[in-house]
Amino acid sequence: MAQVHLENVTVRFGSAKSNQITALQNLDLVIPEEQFAVIVGPSGCGKSSALDLVAGLNRATEGRVTLGSTVIEKPGSERGMVPQNYSLFPWLTVQKNVEYGLALKNVPNAERTERASHYVDAVGLTKFRKAYPSQLSGGMKQRVAIARALAVNPEVLLMDEPFGALDSQTRSVMQELLLKIWQQERKTVLFITHDIDEALYLGDVVYVMSARPGRIIDTVHVGIERPRDYSVTTSSEFVDLKKRIMSSLHAEVDKALAMT
Numbered sequence: 001m002a003q004v005h006l007e008n009v010t011v012r013f014g015s016a017k018s019n020q021i022t023a024l025q026n027l028d029l030v031i032p033e034e035q036f037a038v039i040v041g042p043s044g045c046g047k048s049s050a051l052d053l054v055a056g057l058n059r060a061t062e063g064r065v066t067l068g069s070t071v072i073e074k075p076g077s078e079r080g081m082v083p084q085n086y087s088l089f090p091w092l093t094v095q096k097n098v099e100y101g102l103a104l105k106n107v108p109n110a111e112r113t114e115r116a117s118h119y120v121d122a123v124g125l126t127k128f129r130k131a132y133p134s135q136l137s138g139g140m141k142q143r144v145a146i147a148r149a150l151a152v153n154p155e156v157l158l159m160d161e162p163f164g165a166l167d168s169q170t171r172s173v174m175q176e177l178l179l180k181i182w183q184q185e186r187k188t189v190l191f192i193t194h195d196i197d198e199a200l201y202l203g204d205v206v207y208v209m210s211a212r213p214g215r216i217i218d219t220v221h222v223g224i225e226r227p228r229d230y231s232v233t234t235s236s237e238f239v240d241l242k243k244r245i246m247s248s249l250h251a252e253v254d255k256a257l258a259m260t
């Protein structure tokens with residue numbers, strides 16, 4: 001296990017100087033091992049760009065990203081990704097979707113079945129093992145995506161607004177489920193959200209990003225005891241931290257709107 005470090009990274013898109021977009025500018029962020037780190041920031045500030053660097057889906061224009069002593073240059077099974085839009089294979093059952101990453105790693109059949117079954121059970125889909133994605137609700141599809149990411153036992157879990165498309169009740173059920181699993185597995189997590197309540201409920205630390213080009217403007221340590229349940233969202237500590245993040249974000253959201 002090891003920490004993730006985005007070392008002074010700048011990300012620019014576009015080749016011609018005239019239409020270049022600087023998504024991230026000199027962003028420096030260390031996510032210690034086993035930390036549940038959450039990034040919040042205005043729309044278009046570069047949150048996904050930061051996560052994509054850790055996933056190895058894009059390279060920094062300047063700076064570098066490391067996991068321990070290894071420089072990240074491409075995707076790898078030590079980093080599991082849960083995107084917003086399910087991304088399940090429609091022709092595979094729940095069980096086979098979860099087994100997919102294990103098959104890629106040439107894990108023997110029996111072990112593949114056992115490990116995938118364990119995570120299908122852990123996300124509460126035992127009865128849907130043989131169902132296809134088209135037979136599942138949005139929340140159930142995201143459970144499969146979480147099980148699939150965890151089955152390969154990654155060191156780091158990357159989650160890009162994974163519950164953004166879910167209704168609020170399903171969303172809170174999913175948050176509780178994620179916390180329960182994380183409590184057992186203790187992965188390093190990088191989680192992106194627009195939702196301040198979600199950030200504070202889940203995270204050890206909430207990083208607030210500026211409007212584009214994105215950099216960290218506030219680091220909020222969430223000292224609320226774990227295990228947490230929904231009652232913490234009305235505690236004075238929670239409300240105070242929420243006010244602090246809202247005031248940091250307010251000016252940045254205004255700047256982001258002025259850019260559009």
Ligand SMILES: Nc1ncnc2c1ncn2[C@@H]1O[C@H](COP(=O)(O)OP(=O)(O)OP(=O)(O)O)[C@@H](O)[C@H]1O
Pocket residue numbers: 013014021022023041042043044045046047048049050212
């Ligand atoms: N492949 C790309 N080519 C050109 N521009 C891009 C590309 N990917 C992202 N951008 C731009 O970089 C900026 C940051 O995008 P990014 O998706 O990282 O922001 P975000 O904070 O995740 O946004 P949102 O909250 O709306 O999902 C945006 O202005 C976006 O339009």
